[in-house]
Amino acid sequence: MTTAQQPPRPSPPLVRLRLAPRGGVPRSIDGAWWPRSYDLLAELPRLLAELPRAWGNIASVTVNGATWAAVPGRMLVSNQVVRLRRTLTASAAHTIVLLAPGQGRWDLLVVPPETTEDAAEPLMAAAAGDQG
Template identity: 60%
Template structure:
């Protein structure tokens, strides 16, 4: 599992971002549907999103917009400032992709991450994340 941590905090175990990214980027018509998997610790987007955005690959560029499922993330702000940059947060209600988050970077692209529900047991979360990056979910 790819993990990254911000500077030391009083609760280091809580600061680790649980993220796995697919090894192969999207290509042509056979693009993968899922670019990785994220296992947040809660459904508090204001608390979880900054950590996620901090550990994304630099090649993805600056994420300016995030699209989340409105049912899964009940209290999400329309705009956040992350590392001094404004990030627009949009909500959608999609029964076909309830457990995904879409990240948009102008001029760079779009990346879709499977969101593993926070309450998922560690072993199951690991299996879900592995399957997402191996098969593109």
């Protein structure tokens, strides 16, 4: 009798994230995130896992309520409760705000998932302050 081996599962897609360098002048945008969908429950855990450890534990996330699919009031991410807030403010249409108590606040530009790579790349570079 032979046993068929299962093919290896594909690894989860890499998070498309570009952060501005630390220090220097305060910035209104701290980088850019290009999620693969508007499903915050699927996308947020991957984003939080890729953030620098120096940012601490993100306890609160504010997103545009009109942009994302259903957003619950909180979710469990890596054994930590993260409070989710929705805003309909026009200035927050394409941003996500991450708060870590005692550590700080970070605002990331959200590049819409359907954006082509050619269009997303300059947006992400500009948000991260890349020269080029």
